[in-house]
Amino acid sequence: MRVTAPFGRRRVAVTGADDVGAYRVLHAADPDGPVPAPGQFYMLAAATGWGAGEDERPFLPRALSFLGAASGGLSFMFEEVGPGTRRLCGLVAGDELWLTGPLGNGFAAPPDGQRAILAGGGVGIPPLAAWAGTLGAGDVAVAAVLGFRDAHHAEGARLVPASCPQAVATDDGSVGHHGLVTELLSAELDRDAAAVVYACGPPRMLEAVRALCEQRGVSAQLALEAGMACGFGACFGCVVPVREGGYVRVCVDGPVLDASRVDAIPAH
């Protein structure tokens, strides 16, 4: 599923921002944008103070999946990991953003009658939360297994619609299952091996999910990340190797790729 974007970037207003556990959720007006498909992403840059930080970064816009889209507005969720996300964390209502998107492709619905299992970790939550909303509105049975560092981060699970049953794992055991999200996924697949898995998260987690699904013969769609400059196929910078040979661009051929196309998720 691919919704095309208006051509060019547009300047939009930040309508609010709040903290959800360790994460920042940013709300922006997007009166001129189409309704995106879950899994798609946007390129974001603050309208001011972009390029003036430490090392003069950020310079390029940053790719972010949308978390929610409703009535002419979008929301995003992220954690501060560098100069770009730091600047985005500083935005408050009344500030402005440059926005391009929606970009890339979204998830494809499971075949009739099959369940969807969402497997996510950390900042991989947004596309899964959006997808849970869409699937839940239809008649697809859906469950989520979510992994976080600790209880503070695990508050991010609140962003996944409550209608979607969810199990949480944390690295330190401070909430939910003490261990890896793949352990929860494995248990889910023990109960229902015919489900389709939808996954997004840090490379190591995504690789573990990919390997597990491959081993179990379960079909999976992975929302990948890669360093990006443009987000619309212009720079050829965001590639990942694929089994059929060569590379594909995550921004136009993904970010959602069928797990059967990828051998191993690269570390960056």
Added chain:
Amino acid sequence: MVDFCAITLKRPIVNGSGTFDAIAARRAFGVALLRDFPFGAFVSKTITLSPREGNPPPRLWEAQAGMINSIGLPNRGLHGYLEHDLPQLAELGVPLITNVMGSTAAEVSQLVEALDDRDEVAAIELNVSCPNVATGLDIGADPGSLAALVRAVRPLTGKPLIVKLTPNTADVAAVALAAQTEGADAVSLINTLRATALDRSGAPWLGGVTGGLSGPAIRAIALAQVAAVARRVSLPIVGMGGVSSGAHAADLIAAGATLVAVGTESFRDPAAGCRIWEELKSLQIAGSGSTTVNAAQAQVEVDVNSGDSA
């Protein structure tokens, strides 16, 4: 309207090779892309004889006011370009410039001959940032190698031949002069500057180890090199390097460029070509009140009333 090597362009703004994939952009933006296509002519990514996968990732590093890329010229190869890309590019409705590279004169000759056969191709740009197999030096870094290459391919096509100069050389104007002497129709510059980046452990970040620096960080260098080339040759110049506004485009035109190419700025703003053209037009109107652009070597005439961007 702008005349460039007898090609008519609706605006003097084009894309830098490898910085805009019109086919991918059409997937992302749909037909909206065609309604106000940002460039007066479309320049292809560098095409080589055989398909290339490109360099292993990571391919990008964000630098101070710019970026380093180590993309490695991935492309479908000549055959794939002719069969797959060219028919789709022809739908853009702007003149097409095909950028090619080969590691020997024989390879480049094959590319040029094949493109000469195709009506969709308005002009051919030679990317000479490629090592000479014999000397190991970039062909475009050495006036002698460059002269030999242009001499070999010039007779093979009646289409305008543009030489894309590399800034990684001691005397770019001497290379431009060699291109002119051997019958090139235009030169374009600057390509990216050789650069690298290290991760925190001190190891190379880029999969290809070295890459090319582009963006605002190189604009002052581009301006100096375009001016130096304009002083030495009479060929029309496509100026580029760090252009992100109409004022930057006007600078390059003042330094002697006929056309201005936008590269990295399109990554930040996909419609940058449209914006830069609008800004350039309003500067030109505000400037002298004349419709002819500024300084000494400028050869571009902009009809401010033509309303071609509407």
